[in-house]
Amino acid sequence: MTDLVVIGGTVVTAAGSFQADVGVTEGRISAIGPDLPREAGTEIIDATGLLVLPGCVDVHTHTRLPIVPEPDRFYQDSVAAAFGGTTTFLAFNNPGTGISEGGSRSLLAGLREFQARTEGESAVDFGLSAVISSLQDDPVAELPKLIADGVPTAKAFMVYDYRLTDERLFAALQAMSRHGGMLQVHCENATVIDALTAEALAHGNVGCRHHALSRPTYAEAEATHRAIALARAADAPVYIVHLSCADALAEVVTAKARGWPVYAETCPHYLTLTDERYAASDEAEVIKSVVSPPLRSDADRQALWMGLAHGGLDLVATDHVPDRLAVEKRVPAAPFPEISNGAPGIETLLPVVYSEGVAKGGITVERMVDLLATTPARMFGLPMKGAIHIGSDADLVLFNPSASRTLRQADLHHTSDFTPYEGMSVSGAVQTVLLRGQPVVQAGLFVGSRGAGRFLDRSVAERLPPGDKVHIAHE
Ligand SMILES: [Zn+2]
Numbered sequence: 083m084t085d086l087v088v089i090g091g092t093v094v095t096a097a098g099s100f101q102a103d104v105g106v107t108e109g110r111i112s113a114i115g116p117d118l119p120r121e122a123g124t125e126i127i128d129a130t131g132l133l134v135l136p137g138c139v140d141v142h143t144h145t146r147l148p149i150v151p152e153p154d155r156f157y158q159d160s161v162a163a164a165f166g167g168t169t170t171f172l173a174f175n176n177p178g179t180g181i182s183e184g185g186s187r188s189l190l191a192g193l194r195e196f197q198a199r200t201e202g203e204s205a206v207d208f209g210l211s212a213v214i215s216s217l218q219d220d221p222v223a224e225l226p227k228l229i230a231d232g233v234p235t236a237k238a239f240m241v242y243d244y245r246l247t248d249e250r251l252f253a254a255l256q257a258m259s260r261h262g263g264m265l266q267v268h269c270e271n272a273t274v275i276d277a278l279t280a281e282a283l284a285h286g287n288v289g290c291r292h293h294a295l296s297r298p299t300y301a302e303a304e305a306t307h308r309a310i311a312l313a314r315a316a317d318a319p320v321y322i323v324h325l326s327c328a329d330a331l332a333e334v335v336t337a338k339a340r341g342w343p344v345y346a347e348t349c350p351h352y353l354t355l356t357d358e359r360y361a362a363s364d365e366a367e368v369i370k371s372v373v374s375p376p377l378r379s380d381a382d383r384q385a386l387w388m389g390l391a392h393g394g395l396d397l398v399a400t401d402h403v404p405d406r407l408a409v410e411k412r413v414p415a416a417p418f419p420e421i422s423n424g425a426p427g428i429e430t431l432l433p434v435v436y437s438e439g440v441a442k443g444g445i446t447v448e449r450m451v452d453l454l455a456t457t458p459a460r461m462f463g464l465p466m467k468g469a470i471h472i473g474s475d476a477d478l479v480l481f482n483p484s485a486s487r488t489l490r491q492a493d494l495h496h497t498s499d500f501t502p503y504e505g506m507s508v509s510g511a512v513q514t515v516l517l518r519g520q521p522v523v524q525a526g527l528f529v530g531s532r533g534a535g536r537f538l539d540r541s542v543a544e545r546l547p548p549g550d551k552v553h554i555a556h557e
Contacts (some may be wrong), residue, residue: 084112084124086519088478091129095136095470096452103140104134106476109518114472120517128481132513135451137169137477138432139458139468141211141235142323142347142399145173146497147180147199153498155180157532159428160204161405162304162496164463164530166429167512169206169477170459170467170538171402174237176213177244178422185553186217189224193233197537205528205534206517207467207477211266212236214254215244221366222250225257232539234463237266240305241374245272252312259318264345264461269305269330270297270375277418288417290368291360294376296418302375303329310337310344315530319343321461324401326352328385335394344389345396345461348386350427350434351502353398356380365442366413374423387444390453397457398435406499426498430489432479437508441483463540476519485511 086106093102093114105113122124140163146155157492175181175196185195189212196210212228214221214236228236238254239245246254251267258265278296281289287295304320310333313320325331325346337344351371357378359371371377389395403424405411410422435454439445445453459468466475487493489503515523522530 083107083121083508084118085195086125086127086476087120088127088129088134088480090133091134091480093134093172093452094447094471096448096456098448104476104478106519109476109520111472111474111476114470125390126290127480127514131482131484132481133447133481134470135167135481136455136468136470136474137515137517138167139464140171140400140402140428140431141397141458141462142349143171143173143402143428144176144404145171145402145428146300146404147175147196148203148344149180155204155404156200157205157467158495158497159210159402160535161528161530162429162494164206164515164528165515166497167479167481167515168323168428169307169479169515169517169522170208170464171206171272171428172209172211172235172462174211174213176215182235186215189214189221189228189236190231193228193231200537202533205522205530205532207538208535209233209464209538211462214238214265216246216250218246219536222253222257225254225263226261228479229258229261234263234540235266235321236263238270239268239269240309241270241272241275248308248312252316252391255318255320256316257314259316264319266323267300267309268323269300269309271305274298274301274304283417290365290372290415290418290421290506293372293418293421294357294360297374297376299327299329299378299382300461302327303333305531306330306333308548310334310342313344314342319345319353322346324349324352325386325395327378327382331385331389331394335389338394342528346394347397347399348389348395349399350431351425352378353383353386354434354438355502356383359465365415366398366407369411369413369415369421370407370425370502372411372418372421372423373425374490387439390439391445391449392469393467396461398431398454399458400431402426402499403429408499425483426496426500429494429496430503432512433479433489433508434503436481436510441509442493464538476516478516479512480514481510481542482513483510487511
C-alpha cells in the first residue's frame with residue numbers, strides 16, 4: 083500500500099529529469115512513474131509545475147550543541163536546514179561548537195558526547211564528521227574504532243593552534259585510508275599566514291580586512307598541493323574542504339587528471355561573494371565576511387563555477403557557522419586574529435546555488451542535484467540519501483523554479499543574527515520538504531518535529547552486505 087504519491091512534478095536526478103509521480107511507502111520511495119495508481123487513503127501531494135528534488139545533503143556544518151542558556155541552537159539550525167531543502171547534514175564537533183574539553187581531547191569521547199547531546203534534538207537527519215586535532219592525545223589510535231562506530235570521515239586542519247603537523251597529517255591520512263575512511267583537510271599554509279599576520283600586527287593593522295589580506299590564495303594553493311602529496315605518500319584518498327580559489331582548484335584538477343583519489347568541495351559564499359566586501363568602510367559590515375579561507379576575487383569566483391560545471395569540484399557544502407553580530411562578531415572588534423571565523427549558510431544552500439548556478443545558466447539542474455545531494459551522499463557513506471531512486475529514503479524537496487524572493491535575515495530560521503546574502507534576489511523557492519515521507523516544511527511553515535531527525539550511523543564498505551557496497555572515496 084502506497085502511503086503517499088507526489089503527482090505531476092518534474093523529477094530531477096543527477097542523470098536526468100522527467101515527468102513522473104513518486105510513490106512513498108513507509109518512508110521510502112516505492113514507485114516512480116507516470117500516473118501511479120492511487121488507492122483509497124493514499125495521500126496526494128500535487129507538484130504540478132514544481133521540481134521534485136532529492137533533499138540536499140550538507141556535509142560541512144558547525145552547528146552548536148545545546149547548552150543550558152541556549153538549549154535550542156542545534157534544533158533551530160536543523161529547522162533552518164529543513165527550510166532550505168536540506169534533509170541531512172553532517173556536523174563537526176570542533177572546539178567552539180559547545181563540545182566539552184573531554185570531548186575534544188578524544189575522538190571516541192567526542193562521538194559519544196555528540197550523540198548524547200543531540201539525541202531528540204534534530205528536525206532532519208544528521209550525522210557527525212569528527213575533527214582530528216593536536217588537542218587529542220592519540221587520535222590515530224582511535225580512528226579504527228571511530229570508523230567502525232559509524233563515523234568514516236574526519237577533518238584535520240593545517241592552520242590554527244590545533245592544527246596537525248605534516249607528520250601527524252600523514253599518519254591520519256594513512257590510518258583513515260587503511261580502515262576505509264576519508265580525511266577532510268582544511269588547507270592553508272600556517273607559516274605564511276602566521277608571518278603575514280605578525281607583520282600586519284607589527285604595523286598596527288588590526289582591522290577586520292587584514293584577516294583576508296594575511297591569507298593569500300598562494301597559501302591555500304601550497305597547502306592543497308602539500309595535502310595531496312601527503313595523501314599520495316599515504317596511499318590515501320583526500321578531501322579538500324571549502325576550496326576558495328583558482329590556484330587551489332588547479333592543484334585538485336591536476337591530481338584528478340592523474341587519476342588520484344582527490345576530492346574537493348566549495349561553498350556558496352565563494353561562488354557568490356567576493357573580496358570587494360572587505361573594502362567596506364564599516365567594520366560591522368567587514369566582520370560578517372571574516373571567514374577562512376577569505377572571500378576571493380571575481381576571477382576566482384568564476385573559476386569555481388567552471389570547476390563545478392566540469393568536475394574539478396565534487397560538491398557544494400555550506401561551512402555553516404552560526405556566528406552572531408551580537409555575540410561572536412561584535413564591533414568594535416578585537417584585533418583580527420581573535421575574530422571568530424565563519425558565517426551562516428545552512429538555510430541558503432539550495433536557494434543560492436539554484437539561483438546563481440542553474441537560473442543563470444552556469445550549471446544544469448541535474449548537475450546541481452549531483453553537487454548538493456547525490457555526490458555528497460555517496461561520498462560520505464549515506465546510501466539511503468541524496469537520490470530519487472526506488473528504495474531510497476523519501477527525502478523530497480518540492481521546488482518552485484518560477485518563484486522569486488529576496489533573502490533577508492528577518493525571514494530566515496537559523497540561529498545566526500545575519501545572513502551574508504541580505505538583500506540578494508533569488509530565483510526559485512523551496513515549497514514543501516519531506517523527510518522519510520513526512521512533511522517537515524509545507525506552505526512556508528515548519529510542520530516537522532523536534533527529534534524526528536535520526537543520527538545516521540554511516541557505514542564503511544566492509545560493513546555493508548555484498549552487492550550494496552558504498553565506496554567512501556575510491557570510485
Ligand atoms: Zn568548516
